[in-house]
């Protein structure tokens with residue numbers, strides 16, 4: 001099949017590359033000429049394990065075309081995926097749909113034979129209806145079907161999530177569009193996943209409901225972790241005990257810092273806003289958003305108490321600063337408010353992240369990047385293990401730090417408190 005991905009951000013690029021690997025011809029369009037030029041040289045603008053290899057292979061076989069020419073890409077394709085960003089609007093909770101509607105207005109001028117227009121971007125329920133309004137001439141002439149097909153790719157695991165999805169959701173009441181999309185996804189739905197055809201609005205809502213539910217699960221276990229700290233219980237035992245109940249499930253029950261990334265914070269806020277627009281109080285999601293933002297302050301307080309409230313000139317080493325491992329993404333990473341706070345308090349901060357130095361910290365006077373764990377930690381009073389990269393899972397802290405009385409705050413509960421006690425290391429975890 002011939003596909004056009006509009007927008008070569010995370011969603012568009014990963015999906016486009018993976019669709020080409022299934023044998024389709026894929027036009028990836030972006031209006032950023034520098035990005036397209038780099039992609040044409042085989043340079044991948046995002047950090048995603050495995051993506052570059054698949055991209056190069058399909059580019060060589062001419063199944064992947066990177067272009068700024070929307071007209072040509074759309075005219076040559078049967079399926080048009082809208083994959084542009086839907087960031088949070090300034091000073092509001094709502095998703096900014098200007099990029100999506102902008103694309104719809106352009107499509108109106110280009111399409112002159114039957115095509116399926118599919119939103120992969122995360123869009124509030126009823127956005128498809130609004131796109132249909134913009135394209136109503138084409139719809140009346142039966143030249144388009146507008147479908148919602150949300151993506152559930154996790155950064156760092158996106159290729160695997162694409163090939164082995166838990167489910168493929170297609171929101172449309174058009175039998176024709178559904179048949180075509182089913183055959184597009186057939187090579188992967190044959191494996192393990194379920195293919196679900198639902199209404200377009202249903203598909204749009206499934207995406208927000210899924211992300212908000214996962215964010216709720218994380219916030220729930222984080223609050224249980226707070227209670228564990230007061231009652232001398234290990235939250236890992238609680239997660240295990242809860243997770244074995246199949247109605248609950250064991251995933252997304254790892255306590256840690258506040259959740260971050262490009263999706264959960266944005267989508268939970270947007271769901272509250274959508275609720276407001278449709279006169280529905282999303283009280284649980286509101287609590288989750290509040291719980292997650294107060295968690296940032298709570299962990300800062302915990303670090304302060306670990307340092308006995310004497311912050312000035314204390315040497316803090318951060319291991320990992322990204323919002324999760326296997327990505328270079330810093331969006332809404334909980335390290336940002338923490339490092340900014342301790343920088344202001346004149347702590348001396350060093351940090352190492354396997355994905356490299358971060359612009360967010362470049363101009364902070366008390367913050368320095370080190371290019372490995374030993375350099376970051378050798379002088380530390382406190383090591384904060386912030387992101388669970390594999391590089392940090394087998395550290396010998398005694399060798400890393402050149403002093404005796406350092407402390408370790410393991411925000412991802414990687415290490416065993418009893419083993420740390422045996423090594424005579426002052427160890428703090430989350431909810432234990």
Ligand code: UDX
Nearest residue numbers: 151152153154155252253254256259260261263323324
């Ligand atoms: C998420 C969804 O998982 C994906 O389906 C959706 O399409 C996009 O958003 P992603 O943002 O890549 O993916 O990250 P994810 O792995 O879900 O983690 C999000 C945040 O939750 C991270 O900050 C992570 O550290 C945190 N998290 C996750 C926890 O604190 N505990 C957990 O048990 C799981």
